[in-house]
Amino acid sequence: MSEWLERLDRKAELRAKAGLTRRLRHRSPGEGVVDLAGNDYLGLATHPDVVAAAQAALTAYGLGATGSRLVRGSTDAHAALEERLAGWLGAETALVYSSGYLANLGAVRALTRPRTLLVSDAHNHASLIDGCRISGAEVVVTPHADVAAVEAALAAAPGRPAVVVTESIFSVDGDLAPLADLHAAARRHGALLLVDDAHALGVTGPAGAGGVAAAGLAGEPDVVVTATLSKSLGAAGGFVAGPAPLARHLVDTGRTFIFDTAPPPAVAAGALAALEVARASDGRRAELTDRADTLVRRLRAAGLEVSTPAGAVVSVTAPGPETAVAWAADCRDRGVAVGCFRPPSTPDSRARLRLTVNVGVPRADFDRALDVIVECAP
Template identity: 50%
Template sequence: MTAGEISDPTVRTASALDWLTEAAQVRENAGLHRVLAPRAADDAALNLASNDYLGLSSDPRVVAGAVEATTRWGAGATASRLVVGTTGAHTALEADLADFLGTESALVFSSGYLANVGVISSLMGRGDLIVSDGGAHASLIDGCRLSRARVVVTDRGDHRAVAEILAARTEARAMVVTDSVYSIDGAVAPVAELHDAARAHGAVLVVDEAHALGVRGRGGRGVVDELGLAGAADLVVTAVLSKSLGSQGGVVAASTAVRDHLVDRARSFIFDTGLAPGAVGAAAAALQVLRSEPTLPDRVRAAARRLADRCGAPVPDGAVVSVVIGEPADAVAVAAACRDRGVLVGCFRPPSVPPGTSRIRLTVRADLTDAEIDHVAQVLHDARAEVTGTPSRGER
């Protein structure tokens, strides 16, 4: 090509996205390819893969709440919450959630993911420090990244390391983030110790109660309530409406000052369409069911203990039973074998879990019978024996 000539932009030797084919093959070879598997409305399989801990997603009272709100307010919120996307249903739900969780105020987001991203990235910024528990959910991790603060990750549950990092910091402002119940295995984080460390060093603690709401605490109010920390000025609670409440959405429960700050500064709230009225109505109805049936959390934890015992798995503190298989391909095959036998189970692989610890994740519901639990354990036993030659029953 001579000087002054311009190359033809339409001539390409390869597509800019050709690398995707090779990347997909790498994932396939590692057993990390993922496939969407649509459920049929009339699927008769026993479902232990969802997070519908209290079995409320199809409860007639909850469905009626969704229908009523949709009929009154329409199918969608139609705009961001700051424009015309806030309805009376939104504010009523926020008041009810704040009262239930023991906080001054609450703010509903379109998802738990957006709630976590919003609260962390708006409260922290450049020149601040975030200490992130090693078991934190991806949404907490992404909130840390988007904040542009300095982030230090500790081993899961290592509250002593958290205290040491906070004590040695040079930043004026600091935050500690953790799940209250870890989503992988249902274990409870040392929330009280983390709060002590945060308070001693002038940091705020953000606790994600996604897997604790409806499962732990008085009547399902969560671990923070269980520890007597509800409403603490230096503690922010996040939770979801999509697990125990069987709906969709997320919430931040904290002081009024925190709520006001989020409304002004949280980009995942300001620039997102409001939660659909039907989801708001369903969550509100589910919360009323939980208030009226406070033994539901006890029932779901009892079911989890029974299933863990039958599967020879560690007894969880929440609703999740985790059975480690090992390699990703084996875990996928065990999950498929369970599905062939009429039981849906979760399959967790890297990066959700460390390499070599791919697992079957079983989530129980409060409405499971003892017979169904025993059946699930037998199915997993048979599926694992078929795939790996190693049964799960009786292992410790």
């Protein structure tokens, strides 16, 4: 065997000993598993209106976009989605990408210029962390949700361009960032605020417009919003929303936009249909909140350490990586799919089960799944 392959095998052995091996699990239609692991919070991936819109676009345009957005990839479906996203969020423009990951890389890079300081929350998603790294800018990582630390980092760099980078609802523990206070701190120092709203879009805010809108920051000229279309909208892709000059800059210079194939038109059309359903889904959001509250109450009553969710994401602390893997496997063996987060995916070296609320799951199945999680607990 070649030396480089032997080296990869050794690394795999070390990961296995540490309980950090990852495995792909393939699912099939109608597998009968109760889903408390996916991100389809409002149950829209299979909504009849969403599926019908995607099918119609598939017939009209074919399977793929056939090119980048600047070549042949932009369609009427993409334009309509961007217009409606901007209106929903109260932003001047929105620009759709093939993934939320690429949207975050592009947004961070676009907001970075010589001498820029990036002030990044310690619990930020990997896409924001990677965006900060590849930007070449100086990065200060502040303790989680610590506004005073953000203020101190900005005050220590007077006169420098700066961007405060955060999620709204954090992807690991599901807690909410103090967005209004972060924005106030950023504005006092002439900094921008970049918010990844992926886990709040569709779940919080007026008509589900997200955490930025809920904080009263929609349309502010010094706020940029990114999000995926793959969470509450049940689709795929991502976007950057903000002032029109930013969109123009991204179209002209953004490598993750220019050189990437556009999302398939059928996905864009399905996402647009999901957006329309989500805007009118206050009842689904109320049900989601009730289920999240029920989940926390029942698991805490069983003596488990559970986060306090601001949306659909709830984390349950596990004693260690191997225990978390075994716990998740036991749940799956009993027909319940749960997420399993281990280092290095977690920001604080703690292993967790990551549970998500999907209101498309029948309530009786949801309640049974909570029993299974408690019964399988280590």
